[in-house]
Amino acid sequence: MSIIVDRDSRVIFQGFTGQHASFHAEEAMHMGTQVVGGVTPGKGGQEHLGLPVFDTVDAAVRDAGANVSVVFVPPPFSGDAILEAIDAGIETIVVITDGVPTQDMVRVKRYQIGHDCLIVGPNTAGVITPGQCKAGIMPAHIYQPGPIGVVSRSGTLNYEAVEQMNALGLGQTTSISIGGDPVNGCDFLTILKQFDADPETEAVLMIGEIGGQQEVEAARWAREHMDKPLAAFIAGATAPPGRRMGHAGAIIAGADDTAQAKMEALDGLGVSVVRNAADIGKTLKGLLN
Amino acid sequence: MNIHEYQAKELFRKYDVLVPEGHVAHNASQALSIAEQIDGERWVVKAQIHAGGRGKGGGVKVTDQVEEVGQLADQLIGAPLVTPQTGPNGRTVHRVLIEQAQDIAHEYYLSLLIDRASQRITVIASDAGGMDIEQVAANTPDKIVREAIDPAIGLQDFQCRKIANGIGLRSKQIHALTGMLKRLYRCFRDSDAQLLEINPLARLDNGKLVALDAKMNFDDNALFRHPDITDLRDFDEEDPKEVDASGHDLSYIALDGDVGCIVNGAGLAMATMDAISYYGGMPANFLDVGGGASPEKIANAFRIVLEDPHVKSVMLNIFAGINRCDWIAEGIVQAIRDQHIATPVIVRLAGTNVEQGKAILADSGLNYIEANKLDDAARKAVAAAKGENA
Numbered sequence: 128m129s130i131i132v133d134r135d136s137r138v139i140f141q142g143f144t145g146q147h148a149s150f151h152a153e154e155a156m157h158m159g160t161q162v163v164g165g166v167t168p169g170k171g172g173q174e175h176l177g178l179p180v181f182d183t184v185d186a187a188v189r190d191a192g193a194n195v196s197v198v199f200v201p202p203p204f205s206g207d208a209i210l211e212a213i214d215a216g217i218e219t220i221v222v223i224t225d226g227v228p229t230q231d232m233v234r235v236k237r238y239q240i241g242h243d244c245l246i247v248g249p250n251t252a253g254v255i256t257p258g259q260c261k262a263g264i265m266p267a268h269i270y271q272p273g274p275i276g277v278v279s280r281s282g283t284l285n286y287e288a289v290e291q292m293n294a295l296g297l298g299q300t301t302s303i304s305i306g307g308d309p310v311n312g313c314d315f316l317t318i319l320k321q322f323d324a325d326p327e328t329e330a331v332l333m334i335g336e337i338g339g340q341q342e343v344e345a346a347r348w349a350r351e352h353m354d355k356p357l358a359a360f361i362a363g364a365t366a367p368p369g370r371r372m373g374h375a376g377a378i379i380a381g382a383d384d385t386a387q388a389k390m391e392a393l394d395g396l397g398v399s400v401v402r403n404a405a406d407i408g409k410t411l412k413g414l415l416n
Numbered sequence: 417m418n419i420h421e422y423q424a425k426e427l428f429r430k431y432d433v434l435v436p437e438g439h440v441a442h443n444a445s446q447a448l449s450i451a452e453q454i455d456g457e458r459w460v461v462k463a464q465i466h467a468g469g470r471g472k473g474g475g476v477k478v479t480d481q482v483e484e485v486g487q488l489a490d491q492l493i494g495a496p497l498v499t500p501q502t503g504p505n506g507r508t509v510h511r512v513l514i515e516q517a518q519d520i521a522h523e524y525y526l527s528l529l530i531d532r533a534s535q536r537i538t539v540i541a542s543d544a545g546g547m548d549i550e551q552v553a554a555n556t557p558d559k560i561v562r563e564a565i566d567p568a569i570g571l572q573d574f575q576c577r578k579i580a581n582g583i584g585l586r587s588k589q590i591h592a593l594t595g596m597l598k599r600l601y602r603c604f605r606d607s608d609a610q611l612l613e614i615n616p617l618a619r620l621d622n623g624k625l626v627a628l629d630a631k632m633n634f635d636d637n638a639l640f641r642h643p644d645i646t647d648l649r650d651f652d653e654e655d656p657k658e659v660d661a662s663g664h665d666l667s668y669i670a671l672d673g674d675v676g677c678i679v680n681g682a683g684l685a686m687a688t689m690d691a692i693s694y695y696g697g698m699p700a701n702f703l704d705v706g707g708g709a710s711p712e713k714i715a716n717a718f719r720i721v722l723e724d725p726h727v728k729s730v731m732l733n734i735f736a737g738i739n740r741c742d743w744i745a746e747g748i749v750q751a752i753r754d755q756h757i758a759t760p761v762i763v764r765l766a767g768t769n770v771e772q773g774k775a776i777l778a779d780s781g782l783n784y785i786e787a788n789k790l791d792d793a794a795r796k797a798v799a800a801a802k803g804e805n806a
Contacts, residue, residue, distance in 0.1 A: 147738075202637060228638035229530055230567075230608055236535050237567045252737060264707075266737045266768050281683020286735045287790060290766060307682055310535045336683055339532040362686035365671070365693045366702070369501075373667045373682025373704040375637065376532070381550055386690070403694045404687040405791030 129256035129301045130276070130321040130328070131219055131245065132195055136260045139187045140165040141208050142199035144175050151197070151223075151264050152176055158267040160260045163191040184208075184215040197253065197262050198222045205249065206231030209312075213242050221262045222248030222312060229375070232310040239312075246312025250374070252282030252304040263304070273298015275411055276322035278315055279334035280307050280374065284362060284404070288334060291408030297415070300328045307374025309338070315345035323353045330356040330414045332407065333398075337363035338376045338384050346396040356414040358399040360407055361386040417634045419648045420464045422513040424612075424630035431603040433596055434626045438515030440464065447489030450514040451482050458517035461488040463497050465507040466653040468631070473499030475509070478517055485514060510652055518626060523616035524583055525549050526597075528604045534564040537604060539571070539597065543583045545616035571601040585619075592625050607645055608638030657720060664716040666705055673698025674801045676721035676730040676759075678714070680705050680739050688733045691790055697798030700727045707738040714747025718755060729760045731797035733790065734767070741765045741773025749780045760785060760800035764793035 132138075138155065140148045143165020153176060156162050164179040164187055171182030181187040184196060196217045200208040205224040212220045213235075227249040239246060247254055253263015257270040265282060269289055275297055279285040282304045289302060303318055305311055315333055322328045331353075335342035342359060349357050364386040366372050368379040379385050383392075390400045401410045419427075422440040429435060437454050441447035451459045459482060463475035470476055475497045477488040489512045498506035523545030531538035541561045544552045553560050561582030565571045576594035585593055604612050611633040618628045639646045651659060661668035667682070671689070675697045679685035682704050689699035701724065705717055721730055734744050748763060764787040765773045777784060785800065787793035 203640060226637045228608055228641075229610065229635045230537070230605065230638065233530065233536060234567050264738050269767065279683065281681055281687075282737060283679075283681025283735045284683035284687050286737060286767060287684055287687065290735070309532050310530060334683070336686060341532075360687070362683050362690060365689040365699055366686055367669070367671065370669055372669065372686055372702055375635075377682060377686070382554075403791070404691050405789065405794070 128325050128327040129259060130325050131254050131301055131303065132256050132260040132262050134159070134161065134259040136195045136219070136262070137161055137163045137192050138195045138197060138260065138262055139163060139184070139191065139193040140197050140199060141184065141212065142201070143167050143180060144170055145199055148199035149176060154267065155261045158261045159258070160262070163193055184211045184217060188215045188217065193217065195219045195262050196221070198224060200224060202226040202228065206235055209235050209246065210238055213239055213244055218244055219254070219262065220244060220246045220312070221251065221253045222246065222306070223251060223253060223264055224248070225250040227308065229308070229310050232308065236310065245317070247303060248306040248312055250308050251306035252285060254301065254303045256301045257299055269293065270302060271298040274300065274327065274329035274415065276300050276325065276328040276331040277302035278318040278322070278331070279304050280336050281334065281362065284334055287404065288332060288360070288407045291405070292411060295408045295412045297408065297411055300325060307376050309376035311376070314341045316341070316348055319345045319349055319353065323355060328355065330358065330411060332411055333357060333359040335359060335361045335389065336374065336377050337361070337366050337372065337386050338378050338380070340383060342389055343392045343396070346393050346398050349398070350396045356399065358401060358407070358410050358414055359393050360401040360404055361389045361393070362404070417636055417639060417645070417649055418466045418653065419632050419634070420466065420650065421462065421630050422464055423648045424632040425627065427603060427607070427632065428627055428630060431599045433599050433603070434624060435630065436515040436518055436626060436628065438513055440511050440513050441489055442511050443493060444486040444490040447512060447514050448483070448486035451485035454514065454516045456516040459485050460515045460517050461485060461492065462513040462515065463492045463509040464511045464513055465497055465502070465509060466650070467499050467501040467507055469499035469501045470497065473497050473502070475499065489514070507653070518618055518628065519621040520618045521621050522619045524619070525552070525615050526617045527611065527613040527615070528600060528609070529611045531564060536564040536567065537601070538565065539563045539579055541579050541583050549615065565601065571598055588623060589619065589625060596625055608635045608642060609633065610635050657723065661703070661720050664713060666703060666713065666717055666720065668720055669702040670724065671699050671701050673700045674726050674728040675797050676700045676724065676727040678703050678705060678717045678721060678730065678732045680707070680709060680734050680736065684733065684735060688731065688790070688794070691794035692731065692798060695791070695794045695798045697794070697801055700724055709739050709744060709747070711743055711747035711750050714744055715751040715754065718751035718757065722755070722757065722759060727759060729762060729797050729800035731762045731764070731793055733764045733793055736765070736767035736769065739768065741767060741769045742776060745773035745776035748784070749776060749782060752782045752784065762787055762793050762797045762800060764788065764790065
């Protein structure tokens with residue numbers, strides 16, 4: 128099994144005919160992902176990559192049975208694109224776009240209430256269930272099926288962890304990047320709950336960073352409710368306070384935001400905290416034995 | 417993006433939020449003529465820099481002699497101002513705000529921000545104004561009032577009354593604060609702000625509520641729809657190297673160490689810095705080249721990192737997803753060759769097209785240190801910075 132996406136997911140791309148979306152749609156198809164079309168307003172009725180183009184997400188849901196959307200729409204229009212996907216009844220919306228205005232996400236999160244959908248991102252590398260479905264921009268070839276659930280903020284640090292796991296023969300049930308924005312579609316806790324409910328996931332890796340309290344909240348829940356081992360790494364131990372470290376959300380605004388404070392809190396909640404990023408694979412191997 | 421106090425106050429005026437009468441001055445004679453046009457018996461001269469703690473650093477002067485205003489402005493302008501937030505070198509003051517001094521009965525704290533926990537615009541207020549709000553929150557959390565705003569309906573009157581009540585305002589001032597808060601919320605929302613802070617908000621002897629200070633910070637991702645706010649950017653307040661880097665779509669932050677870093681992705685870039693520190697070194701910078709890095713971008717990254725004279729080695733750590741290792745390798749070869757780089761360069765490539773990338777580097781005949789893993793690369797970079805062989 129897996130979480131969020133699998134071989135039955137019917138994936139569309141919003142901003143389908145753009146250069147990046149086209150490239151990643153083809154990559155996803157190479158991996159075996161069931162891509163059923165895409166949306167580019169004004170180009171409905173055309174064909175792109177041998178697939179139908181729709182004017183609206185609503186049409187893609189109705190005519191192609193789409194239930195997962197990967198959003199490549201540029202920042203000025205991405206908020207509207209996410210709202211459209213929510214309205215159309217898309218179950219999983221993966222927002223690759225980097226640079227979505229924060230207040231647009233505040234409104235998106237308000238609109239999401241009462242709709243049964245999961246938003247991953249913005250500013251995410253996406254979700255991959257190895258061998259089944261890729262809704263994102265990660266290099267599919269480094270992922271392999273296995274027992275570890277991976278959830279990170281960062282994309283490339285996710286790749287780093289996965290490579291270390293591969294070297295030790297550890298694969299992934301599903302791997303998700305939730306993105307580096309301060310207001311993001313879903314948090315660590317939401318994903319942790321799904322991994323907990325997934326029978327094939329035997330251990331979970333959470334890769335956080337400075338800023339906010341999401342990692343600690345997730346770990347607090349895990350201590351009460353999750354029997355599976357949980358390992359965590361927090362990036363940014365050497366980050367200076369008050370500076371935005373690339374990700375809009377990666378900023379030490381208060382004493383609780385530092386990597387050290389979070390690692391200590393996680394430690395106290397029974398999480399296996401990895402101090403050296405190079406030991407992520409080893410730590411997970413140890414947790415499974 | 418940050419703006420100056422005087423700019424924030426000008427924005428407040430557009431929203432009918434009460435601020436002291438005043439104007440910005442770039443020199444002593446301007447300062448004096450502004451003061452002469454302001455009614456009152458006392459005047460405040462406030463240094464305009466983006467860092468906080470200006471009062472503690474001597475950047476705020478008060479006088480009851482109007483002719484002294486020019487002198488005070490002269491002392492501040494052109495000189496560095498050191499505050500608890502500027503670092504030891506301080507920031508050069510280029511302008512001052514001249515204001516009418518107010519007769520203050522009580523000082524409050526008021527801010528609007530995007531709260532990460534509720535994921536909503538949230539008002540934070542306290543009876544304890546003029547102090548460091550983090551300390552107030554830590555020592556006397558019951559003195560802090562928080563109210564999250566539902567974006568579908570906006571800030572409501574009853575919420576404003578709750579806030580007023582929470583900070584001890586009575587009778588007419590409850591109404592005054594309600595009006596002020598609703599105008600500030602509109603200002604925050606319309607300008608895509610991330611932080612709006614008034615510390616202190618003063619209740620004057622005459623009962624009026626006035627923003628004595630004003631600090632605003634805007635969402636960089638939303639500046640595309642606010643050309644008027646983008647125009648307020650003051651490059652004097654920014655590190656010229658960071659401005660240079662952002663012009664090449666690179667995210668760069670200078671640090672104190674001697675191991676330069678060039679990485680793709682913010683998370684991996686932080687983890688790389690942390691690994692350098694874990695193996696006994698000190699990172700000289702944060703640098704994220706982002707996705708789709710071209711050879712030119714890599715060359716610019718090298719140039720910017722090596723402009724820092726403290727850099728003794730450079731660790732390049734690329735895990736290519738949407739990037740391509742062959743392009744990155746071409747950038748490395750270009751940089752080492754064209755910039756005649758003698759500093760040891762440690763290269764760790766992984767991900768998309770890694771074999772082609774490694775071949776390009778090997779065929780170049782240039783001097784570089786290859787590493788296959790994160791720890792291996794960090795160890796070698798730290799050793800090289802110390803002049804040791806890894």
